[in-house]
Amino acid sequence: xxxxxxxxxxxxxxxxxxxxxxxxxxxxxxxxxxxxxxxxxxxxxxxxxxxxxxxxxxxxxxxxxxxxxxxxxxxxxxxxxxxxxxxxxxxxxxxxxxxxxxxxxxxxxxxxxxxxxxxxxxxxxxxx
Amino acid sequence: xxxxxxxxxxxxxxxxxxxxxxxxxxxxxxxxxxxxxxxxxxxxxxxxxxxxxxxxxxxxxxxxxxxxxxxxxxxxxxxxxxxxxxxxxxxxxxxxxxxxxxxxxxxxxxxxxxxxxxxxxxxxxxxxxxxxxxxxxxxxxxxxxxxxxxxxxxxxxxxxxxxxxxxxxxxxxxxxxxxxxxxxxxxxxxxxxxxxxxxxxxxxxxxxxxxxxxxxxxxxxxxxxxxxxxxxxxxxxxxxxxxxxxxxxxxxxxxxxxxxxxxxxxxxxxxxxxxxxxxxxxxxxxxxxxxxxxxxxxxxxxxxxxxxxx
Amino acid sequence: xxxxxxxxxxxxxxxxxxxxxxxxxxxxxxxxxxxxxxxxxxxxxxxxxxxxxxxxxxxxxxxxxxxxxxxxxxxxxxxxxxxxxxxxxxxxxxxxxxxxxxxxxxxxxxxxxxxxxxxxxxxxxxxxxxxxxxxxxxxxxxxxxxxxxxxxxxxxxxxxxxxxxxxxxxxxxxxxxxxxxxxxxxxxxxxxxxxxxxxxxxxxxxxxxxxxxxxxxxxxxx
Numbered sequence: 001x002x003x004x005x006x007x008x009x010x011x012x013x014x015x016x017x018x019x020x021x022x023x024x025x026x027x028x029x030x031x032x033x034x035x036x037x038x039x040x041x042x043x044x045x046x047x048x049x050x051x052x053x054x055x056x057x058x059x060x061x062x063x064x065x066x067x068x069x070x071x072x073x074x075x076x077x078x079x080x081x082x083x084x085x086x087x088x089x090x091x092x093x094x095x096x097x098x099x100x101x102x103x104x105x106x107x108x109x110x111x112x113x114x115x116x117x118x119x120x121x122x123x124x125x126x127x128x
Numbered sequence: 129x130x131x132x133x134x135x136x137x138x139x140x141x142x143x144x145x146x147x148x149x150x151x152x153x154x155x156x157x158x159x160x161x162x163x164x165x166x167x168x169x170x171x172x173x174x175x176x177x178x179x180x181x182x183x184x185x186x187x188x189x190x191x192x193x194x195x196x197x198x199x200x201x202x203x204x205x206x207x208x209x210x211x212x213x214x215x216x217x218x219x220x221x222x223x224x225x226x227x228x229x230x231x232x233x234x235x236x237x238x239x240x241x242x243x244x245x246x247x248x249x250x251x252x253x254x255x256x257x258x259x260x261x262x263x264x265x266x267x268x269x270x271x272x273x274x275x276x277x278x279x280x281x282x283x284x285x286x287x288x289x290x291x292x293x294x295x296x297x298x299x300x301x302x303x304x305x306x307x308x309x310x311x312x313x314x315x316x317x318x319x320x321x322x323x324x325x326x327x328x329x330x331x332x333x334x335x336x337x338x339x340x341x342x343x344x345x346x347x348x349x350x351x352x353x354x355x356x357x358x359x360x361x362x363x364x365x366x367x368x369x370x371x372x373x374x375x376x377x378x379x380x381x382x383x384x385x386x387x388x389x390x391x392x393x394x395x396x397x398x399x400x401x402x403x404x405x406x407x408x409x410x411x412x413x414x415x416x417x418x419x420x421x422x423x424x425x426x427x428x429x430x431x432x433x434x435x436x437x438x
Numbered sequence: 439x440x441x442x443x444x445x446x447x448x449x450x451x452x453x454x455x456x457x458x459x460x461x462x463x464x465x466x467x468x469x470x471x472x473x474x475x476x477x478x479x480x481x482x483x484x485x486x487x488x489x490x491x492x493x494x495x496x497x498x499x500x501x502x503x504x505x506x507x508x509x510x511x512x513x514x515x516x517x518x519x520x521x522x523x524x525x526x527x528x529x530x531x532x533x534x535x536x537x538x539x540x541x542x543x544x545x546x547x548x549x550x551x552x553x554x555x556x557x558x559x560x561x562x563x564x565x566x567x568x569x570x571x572x573x574x575x576x577x578x579x580x581x582x583x584x585x586x587x588x589x590x591x592x593x594x595x596x597x598x599x600x601x602x603x604x605x606x607x608x609x610x611x612x613x614x615x616x617x618x619x620x621x622x623x624x625x626x627x628x629x630x631x632x633x634x635x636x637x638x639x640x641x642x643x644x645x646x647x648x649x650x651x652x653x654x655x656x657x658x659x660x
Contacts, residue, residue: 021478022478022482023478023481023482023485026481026482026485026486026489027485029489030485030488030489030492061482065447065482065486068446068447068448068486069447069451069486069487069489069490069493070490070493071489071493107493108489108492108493111492111493111494111495112492114495115495212592216639238592238594238599238600239592240601240608241591241592241601241608241609243609244608252591252592254592254593254594255642256639256640257592257593257594257595257596257597258594258596258599259595259596259636259637260595260596260636260637260638260639263636263639264639275639291600293600296598296600296602296603297598297602297603297604297605297615297618298598298602298605298618298621298622300621300625300630301621301630301633304633304634305633307634308596308633308634308636311634311636312596312636320600367601367602367603367608368600368601368602368603
């Protein structure tokens with residue numbers, strides 16, 4: 001269709017969203033992702049029966065954990081569409097991009113940055 | 129029927145009269161006058177008074193203390209005892225405490241679950257259940273022994289009762305359950321309050337077919353309705369309660385300021401009908417927080433003055 | 439099996455927030471089946487804790503290990519060579535595992551990561567319900583194989599109580615009345631007349647009331 005979506009989005013392809021484990025989502029954030037969204041077939045249309053329902057539950061699990069540790073459950077979401085629905089894919093991408101921009105960078109990155117600056121500051125102080 | 133205890137209630141039933149009992153709840157505090165006042169309203173119109181035991185798991189003055197107070201005022205208390213709050217040591221101990229004040233009647237119950245009351249986070253005990261409590265009192269009285277086997281000095285002389293609900297689920301074991309309580313040693317029964325007279329008569333018939341009415345004295349429970357609101361609440365919100373639609377309709381069709389009177393009228397009519405039912409040995413009138421109406425009900429039902437028994 | 443439920447992460451964080459080397463120790467048996475403390479849950483908890491500490495600006499070493507069981511010496515021995523790398527252990531096994539691990543590694547703090555609840559069965563995906571409380575004197579033979587000790591809210595042995603309504607317990611419409619179940623089953627087995635036999639007072643000395651319990655099999659001791 002040659003529609004464009006934001007460059008901030010990195011796609012990881014899976015045969016079915018049922019393959020996505022909660023741990024995959026968690027690891028993505030650990031490694032610094034600002035947001036994760038899982039895009040699966042429309043509810044009731046899962047090619048493998050109920051994979052997208054399992055994915056939905058796992059996204060909810062991740063949401064709860066991310067809220068409890070201060071990362072923010074709003075950074076993860078589940079989306080459903082038909083595999084041929086290009087425009088909807090683009091719409092979801094734009095929505096996710098906007099949501100994450102509003103949420104700001106992953107707090108882990110902020111903390112790392114902060115730590116680096118204080119360390120740099122103290123090194124300067126020590127040397128200066 | 130010869131009597132086994134000095135219980136006035138037992139004597140009344142043994143003499144062949146229809147017995148009348150009522151009940152009152154102890155206060156949520158330590159004021160002794162509350163119980164005395166309620167008892168004063170009832171004393172000439174009933175043969176014995178039940179004192180409830182932390183009913184609906186709301187912490188109140190204990191039934192035992194209130195019963196002692198009634199006994200000291202010259203009245204005949206029925207100690208209600210639930211198994212929810214005490215183990216078998218405390219149960220035997222409380223029975224002896226009651227017996228030391230010559231309290232001669234006990235009603236053996238399980239008790240509502242503590243989640244209904246003001247201490248929902250507490251433990252429940254149920255070391256023994258209500259059936260086993262009946263057995264325990266009979267054992268202490270008739271064998272004169274503790275559960276542990278030792279002799280009791282001055283065993284309790286208590287007339288043992290149990291509750292029955294002809295309307296509870298599952299219906300098919302309602303009469304077998306009555307038989308079981310009799311086999312455990314129950315000597316009198318107080319039923320849950322009756323509104324569905326047809327269903328009650330059916331239960332009584334089945335009980336009489338098995339000869340149970342000759343082994344135990346069944347007191348029919350009654351509670352006068354104060355309003356159509358109360359009738360609806362009891363119909364829809366209270367488990368094990370059977371309130372027929374025509375009772376609700378009858379109250380609904382009555383003007384609001386006359387509904388209480390109509391409720392009393394229904395109660396009296398029920399008593400009149402139940403007098404003729406085989407196996408009914410008396411009436412247990414429960415008018416919680418409306419004790420002042422009990423004398424009127426007893427009088428209008430032709431049960432006053434109470435016969436005297438020595 | 440023993441059924442447990444995850445503790446809130448906030449609670450776990452509160453117990454270990456001052457440590458810098460933490461081992462998350464899972465168990466491959468009951469808690470894996472009820473998805474509270476198995477290898478997957480170890481991974482999730484470790485990841486969550488890492489991210490929490492990173493936000494606080496701390497470099498924390500979070501180890502992950504799942505043993506076959508935490509209630510046997512042999513399996514707990516498997517971590518002897520790595521345990522000293524850690525200042526604290528969060529065991530997400532049942533209460534037995536937490537304690538046995540603590541007993542074996544006497545001077546290492548061991549914290550629980552799940553709330554252990556009951557012995558029960560998996561009724562449906564994500565639903566576990568209680569069946570046994572370990573009273574030590576099984577009476578299932580006389581109650582149609584349905585336990586009034588664990589399934590009746592009042593542990594009544596001659597039930598039902600007056601609160602049974604439409605087959606449900608008075609405490610909650612979602613809880614079956616154990617005695618309704620027993621009566622239905624006795625009926626199905628053609629043994630309803632047994633209902634009238636009075637169950638005698640229970641000997642609770644083999645239950646929790648008698649104190650911590652022990653089973654010794656002389657025929658198995660070497």
